[in-house]
Amino acid sequence: MPSTGIATIRGYDTCLQTTKVRRRLGICPRENILFKDLTVSENIYFYCKLNGIQKKQVEAAVNGYINLLNLKEEKNLAAKKLNLGQQKKLCVLIAFFGKSKIVILDGPTYQMDTASRKSIWRLILQQKEERTIFLFTHCIFEAFQLGDRIAIFNDGSLKCMGSPLFLKKKLGAGYRLVIVKNKECDVDKITKMLKKHIPSIETLENTENELTYIIMENQQFKFEKMLGDFEQNLQALGVSNYQIKLTSIEEIYERYILFNYLKAYLNLCFNFRVENDEARSDMGKEVRVHARYIHHRVKKETILVRNHIQAMFMKKYYYTFNSWWTLMQLVIPLLFLGLTAGILLNLNQELPPKPLKLYNSTQTLVHLDPENKDNKYADLLLKQIQEEGGNVLYTNNMTEFFIEMLSDDRDNSQYQYIMGIDFVKGENNAGQQDIIDMIMYFNTNLYHSLGIAASFLFLAIYQVVGKCPECDLRFTNHPLPFDTKSRMYELSTSSFGFSMALFVGMGFTFSTTIFIVFIIEERISSFKIYQKIAGVKMWIFWMVTFIFDFCTFVFISIVYILCLRFFQYTGFTTYAELGRLLALLAAFAYSGLPTLYWFGFLFKNATGGFVKVSVFSVVVCIGIIIFNQMLMTFNMLEPLQVMRGVFVILPHYALGEGVLNLWLLYFNNKMCQLQAEDRYQHYTNKFCEDGGTWNFAIMRPGVGLNIIVCMVTGTILLGALIIYDSDIFLFRLGVSGLGPVRPPREDVDVMKEKRKVRYGDIMDLKFHHSMVVKDLTKYGRKNRLVVNGLCLTAVQGECIGIVGCPGSGKTTSIRMMTGDLKMTHGEVWIFGRNLKKNLKKFRKTVGVCPQYSPLLGNLRVIYTIKILGLIRGVRLRDCEKLIYKLTDDFDLGNKLRKRYFFIMEYVLKSWGLEDLIPVFNGLDPPSKRFIWNAIAEMRSKGRLIIIASNSMEECQLLCTRIAVMVNGNFKCLGTKERLMEKFVDGYTVNLRTTGSSIQAEKFVRAQFPGAKCFERRGEWLLFYIAKTNLPCSELFGIMERAKQNKSLNIKDYTLGHTSLEQVSVLKTFSFLFDNNTHLGQNLPSVRYRAVR
Known part of the structure; x- marks a missing residue:
C-alpha cells in the first residue's frame, strides 16, 4: 500500500x-x-x-x-x-x-x-x-531496445523520462573512435589532426595498445572528411588499425546517475560544487582499491590462526543472536516441559475434596404413601433434587421396581440410579399415628451414593425441624492421603517415565535440529567456500562451530534443568538426578551435533532441510521409544537388549531411552529405600542387592552405555567431518582413467596454446608463467563430458575472460582451478605450486568471488566487514578503523545500500590475492563500473585475474585475452583485437525513418550488397553490412547524403563497426564458433543445448 x-x-x-x-x-x-x-x-x-x-x-x-x-x-x-x-x-x-x-x-x-x-x-x-x-x-540497454518511453529512477525519484532518441540526445550519446597503436604511434599528432576537423573531440582513454576518443553525435556530418584524412595518414601516425563505434547507452546512464549522486554527496558532506563536464568524463574512475584499507596485515601463522578463531566465533555469535531461530531453541524444550507438567500434577497431587451432590442427570426413585401426599419433608427434598438437575421417578413399590430394572438393564441402572426415598406412614411405640417413616436407598456400587443420599435426607429434616427453608446443608468428601504402598503402586503403573522420555526427546530433537539451518545457509551461500579458499583451516572452522553450538545447547539444557528443579518433577528433583540428566543431555549434544553437520551436506534449502531432519529425528525418537516400551510391557528382555545395542548409536534414541532409564533408576532407588525401612519387604531386586549403584552402569537401567556410545560416536563423526572437509583425499581417491576428448574441429589459436602446454618444458612454463593449466577435464554423471582438455597459460598483470552461455562449463572450470571441485584429469600450477600436491599453499595465493554474493543474510554490515577483515589477516584492533572507513567510502551507513556493500565485499576479497575471480552478474551499471575499475587497477598492479562472464562487453573492457567457451571447449582464444579481426568484419547501421521504411531498406540493400536486416521495431531498422571494400569515411558520406534525401524518409542514423557484444546478441556463440563463420553469412537456424 x-x-x-x-x-x-x-x-x-x-x-x-x-x-x-x-x-x-x-x-x-x-x-x-x-x-x-x-x-x-x-x-x-x-x-x-x-x-x-x-x-x-x-x-x-x-x-x-x-x-x-x-x-x-x-x-x-x-x-x-x-x-x-x-x-x-x-x-x-x-x-x-x-x-x-x-x-x-x-x-x-x-x-x-x-x-x-x-x-x-x-x-x-x-x-x-x-x-x-x-x-x-536495471539494464538500460534493455530498456532502450524494448521501450517506447523510458523513465530513469534513482533514490526513489523520477530523474528523467522520454523516448530513447530524446534521452540519447539529452544525455549526450556519441561515438568512440578506438585506435590500435603501434610502436611509432604519435598521440599528440593524432589528437591535433582530429581536432582540426572536430575541435570538441576528447581523449577518453590512452593505454599501452589503444587510444580512445569520444565524439558527440551532433558532429556526425564531419566524419567523412575527418576519417578520410585520418585513413590517408595511418602509417605516418603510427596506427595499425582503428574502429568507430557507438557509446554504450549503459555508459551514458551510468555517468548521468553517478554524476548526480557524486554532486549531491559532495554538496551535502563537503559543500563542494561540481559544475563542469570534466567530472563526467572522469566519472567511474574515481573509485580505487587503495592500500590504505590495510594497516597491518598478519603474516605470522600462529597469529593468523588466532585471527581465524576469532572470526569464526564472531560469525557464530552475531548470526545466533540476530536470528529468531535462537528463541525457538529455548522455547521448544520448555514447551514440551509444560506438556509433562500436566501429567506430573495429576500424578503427584492428592485427590481434591469434592462436595457430595448430583453432578449429572441421574434418576431418583420416590415412593409416596397416598395417605401422606401433603408431606413437607418430601416437598423440600424433591425440590432440592430437581434444582441440582436430578430426575424424579415415582413408583408404588420400590422393591419390585428395583428387581425389574436390574433384570432389564443391569449395567446402566448401576450408574443412573444413585438413590431412592420411601415415604410411608408409621407409628411409634407410644401409638402416635402421624409419624412418617423416611427410608433412604443408596447404590452400593457407587461409594459416594451413601453420602449424597444422607445429605438430601438430613437437609430436608433440618429445614423442616429448624423451620428454615432457606438454610442449606452440604457434605464434602475429603479423601485420605495416599500411603506409601499406594503411591509406589501408582508410580509402577504410571506412564510418567515414558512421557518424560518422549517429550524430552522430542523437545531437544527440535532444539538441536535448528543448528542445521546455519550449516546449510552458510554452505549454499558460498560463504563457507570463501572461508576455505581464504585460508581458514577446516579444523578451526568445525571445532569453533561445534564448541559454540555445544555451549549454546548446554545453556539451553541448564535452563531446562532449572525449570525441572523449580517444578519438582518426580524423579528429577535432587542434584544427583539432575546432574545425571545434564550429563546425558551433554552426551547427546556431543553426538547429535556432528550428526546434524553431516546431514547439512544433503540439502540445498535451509528451511526444507530443517523440516526433513526434524521429521526424521522425531520418527526415530518416538517410533523406537514406543517400540521399546512395548517390549518392556510384554517383558521381552532379549529383543530389548538387542534393539538397544543396535539403536543406541542414534543420538536421539540414546537420549530418549536414557531419560526412561533415569526414571527407572529413581523408581528402583525408591523401592530399595522402602525395603531398607522394612515397609515393603516383599520387593526384592538385584538392583537393591548391589546397593543401588547402577546410575552409570552399562546394563539397564544405567545410562553409562548411552553416554559412552554418544561420546565415541561424536568423536568419530567430528573427526571424520574435519578430515572429509579438509580435502585431504580430494585428489588422492577415485582417480578416473577418463581423459580429454579431441574435438572434431579446433581453432588455430586454441591448438597453438595446447601444443605450448602439452609439449613444452613444464619447468620452463612454470618459471615464466604465473598460472599453467594442462588438460583440465571434468566428467559428470554417467561419464558426461562437462569440461574437455582446457589448456591455458597466463602471466602476472594479465586479465583473462572466459565467455560462454550458461552451462558451457565456465563455473566448473573456475571451481577446478581453485581446488573447490575435483578434476577428473589434468594439472594446474599457480606460481609453481601444484594444485593436487600442495592444495593449502595453493589456496593462499588464490581468491575467489563467486557468481552470487557469499554473504549470510542475518549478519549486519559492520559484523561482516569485521569477520572478512579478520579472515584476510587484518588485526582485530584495526578492524574498527576499517569498518568506519569502508562504511563511509561505500555509503554503507544508514542507507545500507546492498549494491555498494556488494562492491565493498569484493574489495575485501581482493586483498593480497594473486587471484582468480569470476565476475558478478545482475548488477546495475554504476556498481558494475565500480567493480570494473577496481579490477582494472588490480590488474595494473600485477595481479592475475580470470573472469567468467556471460557478457562479452565486460571482457572487452577488462581483459587482455578472451576465451569463448562452448560445451566445455575453448572455441577461440586471443586478444580482443585478434577476435575482432577473425570474427567481426563489417558494420552495423541503425536507421530511424519518419514514414514508410521501404525506400530506406531498398537504398541500403542497393548501396551495400549482402546487407542483412536483423531487426525491425517500429520506426527503427537494424542492418548488418558484411565486409566491404569501402572505407569507413565513405560509408559515413553515403549515409549522410541519404539523410539529406527526403524521399528516403531517413530521420536519423547511427553507424559503427560491429562489436563482439553485438555478435553475441545477433547469434549465439555456440553456432558461430562451431562453424567458424563470419557474421553476415547465410546462417541457418539451429537449436542449441549446452552441456551442464
Whole structure:
C-alpha cells in the first residue's frame, strides 16, 4: 500500500478495487513462479485456468503457447529440468495469459546470458500488440531496445523520462573512435589532426595498445572528411588499425546517475560544487582499491590462526543472536516441559475434596404413601433434587421396581440410579399415628451414593425441624492421603517415565535440529567456500562451530534443568538426578551435533532441510521409544537388549531411552529405600542387592552405555567431518582413467596454446608463467563430458575472460582451478605450486568471488566487514578503523545500500590475492563500473585475474585475452583485437525513418550488397553490412547524403563497426564458433543445448 498518492489501472483504484484491477493485470515477478515438479504443459494449463480461459479453449491455448515457446520436445518435461532461459521465458509468457491488458515485468532477463535475453525480448515484442507493458530493469540497454518511453529512477525519484532518441540526445550519446597503436604511434599528432576537423573531440582513454576518443553525435556530418584524412595518414601516425563505434547507452546512464549522486554527496558532506563536464568524463574512475584499507596485515601463522578463531566465533555469535531461530531453541524444550507438567500434577497431587451432590442427570426413585401426599419433608427434598438437575421417578413399590430394572438393564441402572426415598406412614411405640417413616436407598456400587443420599435426607429434616427453608446443608468428601504402598503402586503403573522420555526427546530433537539451518545457509551461500579458499583451516572452522553450538545447547539444557528443579518433577528433583540428566543431555549434544553437520551436506534449502531432519529425528525418537516400551510391557528382555545395542548409536534414541532409564533408576532407588525401612519387604531386586549403584552402569537401567556410545560416536563423526572437509583425499581417491576428448574441429589459436602446454618444458612454463593449466577435464554423471582438455597459460598483470552461455562449463572450470571441485584429469600450477600436491599453499595465493554474493543474510554490515577483515589477516584492533572507513567510502551507513556493500565485499576479497575471480552478474551499471575499475587497477598492479562472464562487453573492457567457451571447449582464444579481426568484419547501421521504411531498406540493400536486416521495431531498422571494400569515411558520406534525401524518409542514423557484444546478441556463440563463420553469412537456424 502506498504511503501517499493513488494509482489507477484502466480507471480502477489499485488500493480500493483490487479484485477488478487484478482481472486486467498480468505480472511477471523477478522470482520463478513455476511449479518445479509440474511439466511444462501442466504449468501452462494451470495458469490458463487461473486467468479465466474457457475450458474448451484451454487445450488449444496450451498447444499454441508451447509452439510459441518452441518447447514441443520439452512439453512433458518437469519445469525444473528446463534451463534458466526457458524457465524465465515461460514465466514472461504467463504474464500475457487471458485478458491481461496491463502487463508488469520485473527484471525479466535478470542474470541471464545474452542469447537467452534476446529470445525473451522477441517474445515481449510479439505479445506487445494491444497491451501496455511496464518493464522494470536495471539494464538500460534493455530498456532502450524494448521501450517506447523510458523513465530513469534513482533514490526513489523520477530523474528523467522520454523516448530513447530524446534521452540519447539529452544525455549526450556519441561515438568512440578506438585506435590500435603501434610502436611509432604519435598521440599528440593524432589528437591535433582530429581536432582540426572536430575541435570538441576528447581523449577518453590512452593505454599501452589503444587510444580512445569520444565524439558527440551532433558532429556526425564531419566524419567523412575527418576519417578520410585520418585513413590517408595511418602509417605516418603510427596506427595499425582503428574502429568507430557507438557509446554504450549503459555508459551514458551510468555517468548521468553517478554524476548526480557524486554532486549531491559532495554538496551535502563537503559543500563542494561540481559544475563542469570534466567530472563526467572522469566519472567511474574515481573509485580505487587503495592500500590504505590495510594497516597491518598478519603474516605470522600462529597469529593468523588466532585471527581465524576469532572470526569464526564472531560469525557464530552475531548470526545466533540476530536470528529468531535462537528463541525457538529455548522455547521448544520448555514447551514440551509444560506438556509433562500436566501429567506430573495429576500424578503427584492428592485427590481434591469434592462436595457430595448430583453432578449429572441421574434418576431418583420416590415412593409416596397416598395417605401422606401433603408431606413437607418430601416437598423440600424433591425440590432440592430437581434444582441440582436430578430426575424424579415415582413408583408404588420400590422393591419390585428395583428387581425389574436390574433384570432389564443391569449395567446402566448401576450408574443412573444413585438413590431412592420411601415415604410411608408409621407409628411409634407410644401409638402416635402421624409419624412418617423416611427410608433412604443408596447404590452400593457407587461409594459416594451413601453420602449424597444422607445429605438430601438430613437437609430436608433440618429445614423442616429448624423451620428454615432457606438454610442449606452440604457434605464434602475429603479423601485420605495416599500411603506409601499406594503411591509406589501408582508410580509402577504410571506412564510418567515414558512421557518424560518422549517429550524430552522430542523437545531437544527440535532444539538441536535448528543448528542445521546455519550449516546449510552458510554452505549454499558460498560463504563457507570463501572461508576455505581464504585460508581458514577446516579444523578451526568445525571445532569453533561445534564448541559454540555445544555451549549454546548446554545453556539451553541448564535452563531446562532449572525449570525441572523449580517444578519438582518426580524423579528429577535432587542434584544427583539432575546432574545425571545434564550429563546425558551433554552426551547427546556431543553426538547429535556432528550428526546434524553431516546431514547439512544433503540439502540445498535451509528451511526444507530443517523440516526433513526434524521429521526424521522425531520418527526415530518416538517410533523406537514406543517400540521399546512395548517390549518392556510384554517383558521381552532379549529383543530389548538387542534393539538397544543396535539403536543406541542414534543420538536421539540414546537420549530418549536414557531419560526412561533415569526414571527407572529413581523408581528402583525408591523401592530399595522402602525395603531398607522394612515397609515393603516383599520387593526384592538385584538392583537393591548391589546397593543401588547402577546410575552409570552399562546394563539397564544405567545410562553409562548411552553416554559412552554418544561420546565415541561424536568423536568419530567430528573427526571424520574435519578430515572429509579438509580435502585431504580430494585428489588422492577415485582417480578416473577418463581423459580429454579431441574435438572434431579446433581453432588455430586454441591448438597453438595446447601444443605450448602439452609439449613444452613444464619447468620452463612454470618459471615464466604465473598460472599453467594442462588438460583440465571434468566428467559428470554417467561419464558426461562437462569440461574437455582446457589448456591455458597466463602471466602476472594479465586479465583473462572466459565467455560462454550458461552451462558451457565456465563455473566448473573456475571451481577446478581453485581446488573447490575435483578434476577428473589434468594439472594446474599457480606460481609453481601444484594444485593436487600442495592444495593449502595453493589456496593462499588464490581468491575467489563467486557468481552470487557469499554473504549470510542475518549478519549486519559492520559484523561482516569485521569477520572478512579478520579472515584476510587484518588485526582485530584495526578492524574498527576499517569498518568506519569502508562504511563511509561505500555509503554503507544508514542507507545500507546492498549494491555498494556488494562492491565493498569484493574489495575485501581482493586483498593480497594473486587471484582468480569470476565476475558478478545482475548488477546495475554504476556498481558494475565500480567493480570494473577496481579490477582494472588490480590488474595494473600485477595481479592475475580470470573472469567468467556471460557478457562479452565486460571482457572487452577488462581483459587482455578472451576465451569463448562452448560445451566445455575453448572455441577461440586471443586478444580482443585478434577476435575482432577473425570474427567481426563489417558494420552495423541503425536507421530511424519518419514514414514508410521501404525506400530506406531498398537504398541500403542497393548501396551495400549482402546487407542483412536483423531487426525491425517500429520506426527503427537494424542492418548488418558484411565486409566491404569501402572505407569507413565513405560509408559515413553515403549515409549522410541519404539523410539529406527526403524521399528516403531517413530521420536519423547511427553507424559503427560491429562489436563482439553485438555478435553475441545477433547469434549465439555456440553456432558461430562451431562453424567458424563470419557474421553476415547465410546462417541457418539451429537449436542449441549446452552441456551442464
